[in-house]
Amino acid sequence: MTALRGNLVIGQSGGPTAVINQSLAAAVWEAKRHSAIRGIWGARNGMAGILKSEFVDLRKERPSTWAAVARTPAAALGSARKKPTPEECAQAVEIFRRHDVRFFFYIGGNDSAESAHLIQQEAERVGYEMACYHIPKTIDNDLLENDHTPGYGSAARFVACAVMGDTLDCRSLPGVKIDVIMGRHAGFLTAASALARRHPDDGPHRIYLPERPFSPERFVQEVEEDYRRFGFAVVAVSEGICDEKGQPIGAGFTGEKDSHGNVQLSGTGALGDWLASEIRKRTSISRVRADTFGYLQRSFPAVVSEVDAREAWATGETAVRLAVQRGDSGTVVLVRRRGPRYGVRYERRDLRLVAKATRGMPAEFIAASDCDVTPAFLEYVRPLVGPLPEPGRLRMVPVSW
Amino acid sequence: MTALRGNLVIGQSGGPTAVINQSLAAAVWEAKRHSAIRGIWGARNGMAGILKSEFVDLRKERPSTWAAVARTPAAALGSARKKPTPEECAQAVEIFRRHDVRFFFYIGGNDSAESAHLIQQEAERVGYEMACYHIPKTIDNDLLENDHTPGYGSAARFVACAVMGDTLDCRSLPGVKIDVIMGRHAGFLTAASALARRHPDDGPHRIYLPERPFSPERFVQEVEEDYRRFGFAVVAVSEGICDEKGQPIGAGFTGEKDSHGNVQLSGTGALGDWLASEIRKRTSISRVRADTFGYLQRSFPAVVSEVDAREAWATGETAVRLAVQRGDSGTVVLVRRRGPRYGVRYERRDLRLVAKATRGMPAEFIAASDCDVTPAFLEYVRPLVGPLPEPGRLRMVPVSW
Secondary structure (H helix, E strand, O other): OOOOOEEEEEEEOOOOOOOHHHHHHHHHHHHOOOOOEEEEEEEOOOHHHHHOOOEEEHHHOOHHHHHHHHOOOOOOOOOOOOOOOHHHHHHHHHHHHHOOEEEEEEEEOHHHHHHHHHHHHHHHHOOOOOEEEEEEOOOOOOOOOOOOOOOHHHHHHHHHHHHHHHHHHHHHOOOEEEEEEOOOOOOHHHHHHHHHOOOOOOOOOEEEOOOOOOOHHHHHHHHHHHHHHHOOEEEEEEOOOEOOOOOEHHHHHOOOEOOOOOEOOOOOOHHHHHHHHHHHHHOOOOOEEEEEOOOHHHHOOOOOOHHHHHHHHHHHHHHHHHHHHHOOOEEEEEEEOOOOOOOEEEEEEOHHHOOOOOOOOOHHHEOOOOOOEOHHHHHHHHHHHOOOOOOOOOOOOEOOO | OOOOOEEEEEEEOOOOOOOHHHHHHHHHHHHOOOOOEEEEEEEOOOHHHHHOOOEEEHHHOOHHHHHHHHOOOOOOOOOOOOOOOHHHHHHHHHHHHHOOEEEEEEEEOHHHHHHHHHHHHHHHHOOOOOEEEEEEOOOOOOOOOOOOOOOHHHHHHHHHHHHHHHHHHHHHOOOEEEEEEOOOOOOHHHHHHHHHOOOOOOOOOEEEOOOOOOOHHHHHHHHHHHHHHHOOEEEEEEOOOEOOOOOEHHHHHOOOEOOOOOEOOOOOOHHHHHHHHHHHHHOOOOOEEEEEOOOHHHHOOOOOOHHHHHHHHHHHHHHHHHHHHHOOOEEEEEEEOOOOOOOEEEEEEOHHHOOOOOOOOOHHHEOOOOOOEOHHHHHHHHHHHOOOOOOOOOOOOEOOO
16 A cells, blocks of 8 residues: 555544543544644534535644543534445545545444445545544444443443442332443443442342343342342343344334434333333332433543543544554454453454444353353453442441340 | 430431431531430431331441441431321330430431421420431422532532533434433422533523423423524423423322322433423424433432532531530521622521421522523532533534635
8 A cells, every 4th residue: 555645534423422532632633743644624423524525624623622622521523323325435435535535534333333344445446545444432332353442431430330329329218220221232331230239239139131032021020039138129221132032122112213223222211111110010019210321321521431531542543543554444443451450452453344243242241140240241341440439338236225 | 405315316318319428427426526425326217217116326337437438329327208107206206215315316308307397296295305306418409498408419410410411412413302300399400400501502401490380382392492593402301390280290100109298200211201202293303312310310429519528517417516515406407608708507497497398499590481590590509519520622613625
C-alpha cells in the first residue's frame, strides 16, 4: 500500500456509552500529530450525516473542549442506527472521493463494524484508495476477537453499584425485586451485577442471562425459594432473555425494529412488569417490584470506570496510528495480557472478523445452575470495573436482658 | 420535666435513603456520650420489630463499622411501612416500660413522625415518662416545618445526573424520552431534574409535577412541540402526577396500598410506558422511550450529596442531644439561615407539627407554564445537591470547502 494523504472523517454509531467520546477525542488528538491528515471532520449522526455531507470541522474546537467532551457520556457528534444499502455505500464513497477523504473512522459495535466493512468493500470495488477503521465500543461487550470492549466497564460499574444499592434497599423493606439490565444477546452486563455481592446472603440471588433458555415457571419457583431462604430476593434479568426456542421474551411487548433488524428491548418497563406479575400471580409474596435500569446504564455521567475511560482513549488513538502507518482498513481489538497483573494490548484485525456476528458469554463464565456466574467471570470482570463502594453492615447482636 | 435516665431504642421507617444511616450512626455516636443513656438498642424493621421486641445491641458494634454503615445507603436496621393501631401503641409502650426504655428515636418521613406521635400520646396517657423523637428523612422533601429534609439532596443529585446523561443520550439518538421520577405528592425530586440543564436546548424540556393537574392531551402536544423545536425531547414526569380531579394517574396501574393508605406508585414502569404509548398513538414520532428511575434514586451508593450526608448526621446527633437535655418529645427540623452563604440551623418542633400532613412545592417554585420550575427553585435546590459534572459540548462548526 502507498501512504495515504488526505482528509479524515470520523463518526459515532449505535447506542452511546459513557466513554465513547474518549475514543473520539483521542482519534482527533492523534490525527493532529500526522501531516498526512489535512481536514479532520466529524460526521453528524454517523452514516446519516455522511450521506447528507453533514461534516463539522473538528480542528476548530479548543483543546479544553476536548478534555471536557472526553469525560462526557453519549456521542458528541450524534449517533445513528443505520445500515447503509449498497446504493448508500456507493453514495458515501462518492462523497469521500469528491472531498478527498482518505481516512474513515467509525466508532461503534458490530453493526458499525459491518457498515465500515461495507464502505471498505465499495471503495475497493470502485478503486478508491482509503483506510476504513472501526473503533470498538459497546456496553454489551459482545464483539468477536475482543477480550472486552470500551464502554462495557463503565456500564458494568453502574450495574454493580445499582444492584448493590437495590439489594440494600430490598433488605430494608423486604420483598422481591427484579432488576432488568441491558444486553440484547450477550449477558455480560447482567452478569456484572454479581460484583454487587459482599456477603453470602447478598443479592443478586439469581442472574438470568440470554445465553440460557428462560422458563417463567422455573423463574417463579427459584425466586420464591430465595425469598423464603433470605427473607427477600433480588434477581438480575437480562432484557434479552429467550424462551426454549430462542425467541426473546421481551420482544413480545414491543414490535419496533431498527434497520439492522434488531428488536427494541430497552426504553420500556414491560418485561420487568410482566415478570413481577407472574410472581404475584403464582406466589403469595405481596411486595414485588421491578426496575428497568434503561438508558442510565450507558449514559450516567458520574459513574465511569477509570480503566474503561483509559482504554477507550487508547483504542481511538491506536486506530488512527494504524490507519496512517499502514494505509489499510481494519479494527482495533483489545487483547488481555497473560499474567497476574491486568493489562491489555491493542491489535489490528480485519473488519470482517468483527463485523455482523457477536459473541455471548462463554460457557466457563456461566454457573452450572444456569442462573449465576462463575468465579472465572468475576476474575475476568473485576479489573474492568475498578474498585467499588464497600457497604458497611451491622453485626445485629440481639439484646440480652 | 425531670431528667430521664434509661435505655434507648432507635428505629428506621419508610422508604430508605442514601444517607439515612448517617442519622442512625450519629444518634448512636451522640448517645454514647451521655451517662443518662444505658442500653443503646436498635429495633429491627422499625415498628414491626418493636412490637416483637426484636432489639439489637448497638453498643456491640465496632467504631469502624459505624463509619462504613454511615456511608451505606438504605436502612441498616431494616425498615417497615407500618402505622401502629391504638392496641399496638399500648403494646409498644408496655414493652418500653418493661425494659425501661426512656428514649425512643424514629427516623423517617411524615408517617414515621405520626407513629412517634402516637407512641408519645400513648405514653402520656398511661403516665410513662419517656422522650419520643422523630428524626426527619425523606427523598420526597415533603415534611412540614423543614426547609428541606435529609435524603432529598442525594436523591436530587442522582436525578440531576441521570437526566443530564439521558439528555446527552437522547440528543445522540434523537427521539422522545420520558423519565419518571419518584415523589408521591410533592414534585421536589422531579423538579431537581432542572439542574441537568447547561444550554438553552438541554433537557428536561418540560417538568410535570404532581402539584399541577396533568392533561394527557396537553402533554402530547407539548412534547411534540419540543421535539419539532429541538429535534429531540426529554421530559421529567413525577410518578405522582394527578388528573383534574386530583386522582393520581399512576394509581390506575397498580392497586397496592400500605397501612398508611399510600398507593404503590414505584417499582413498575407502567406509567412511563402508558405515556410513551400516548405519544406514539397521537403523533408520528417513531422513537419514544420511557425510563422509570425507580429505587435507584434513593439507594445508589456512589452518588451522594456531601451536604446531605453532613446534615443527616447533624440531625441524628441533635435529636439525641435535645431528648437528653429536655426529656421531652419532638422532632428536629432544618431551618435555612438567611444571607448569601448557605447554611442551616437545627431546631426542635412538636411532633404534631410534622406528623401526617405533607407539603408540596410552593407556588413560587413552579413556573407559570405549569411544566417547569422557577429560578427561585434552582437557587433553593443548588446548595443541597452540590457541584455536578460539567459535560463538554463541541461547537460543531460546519466544514467549509
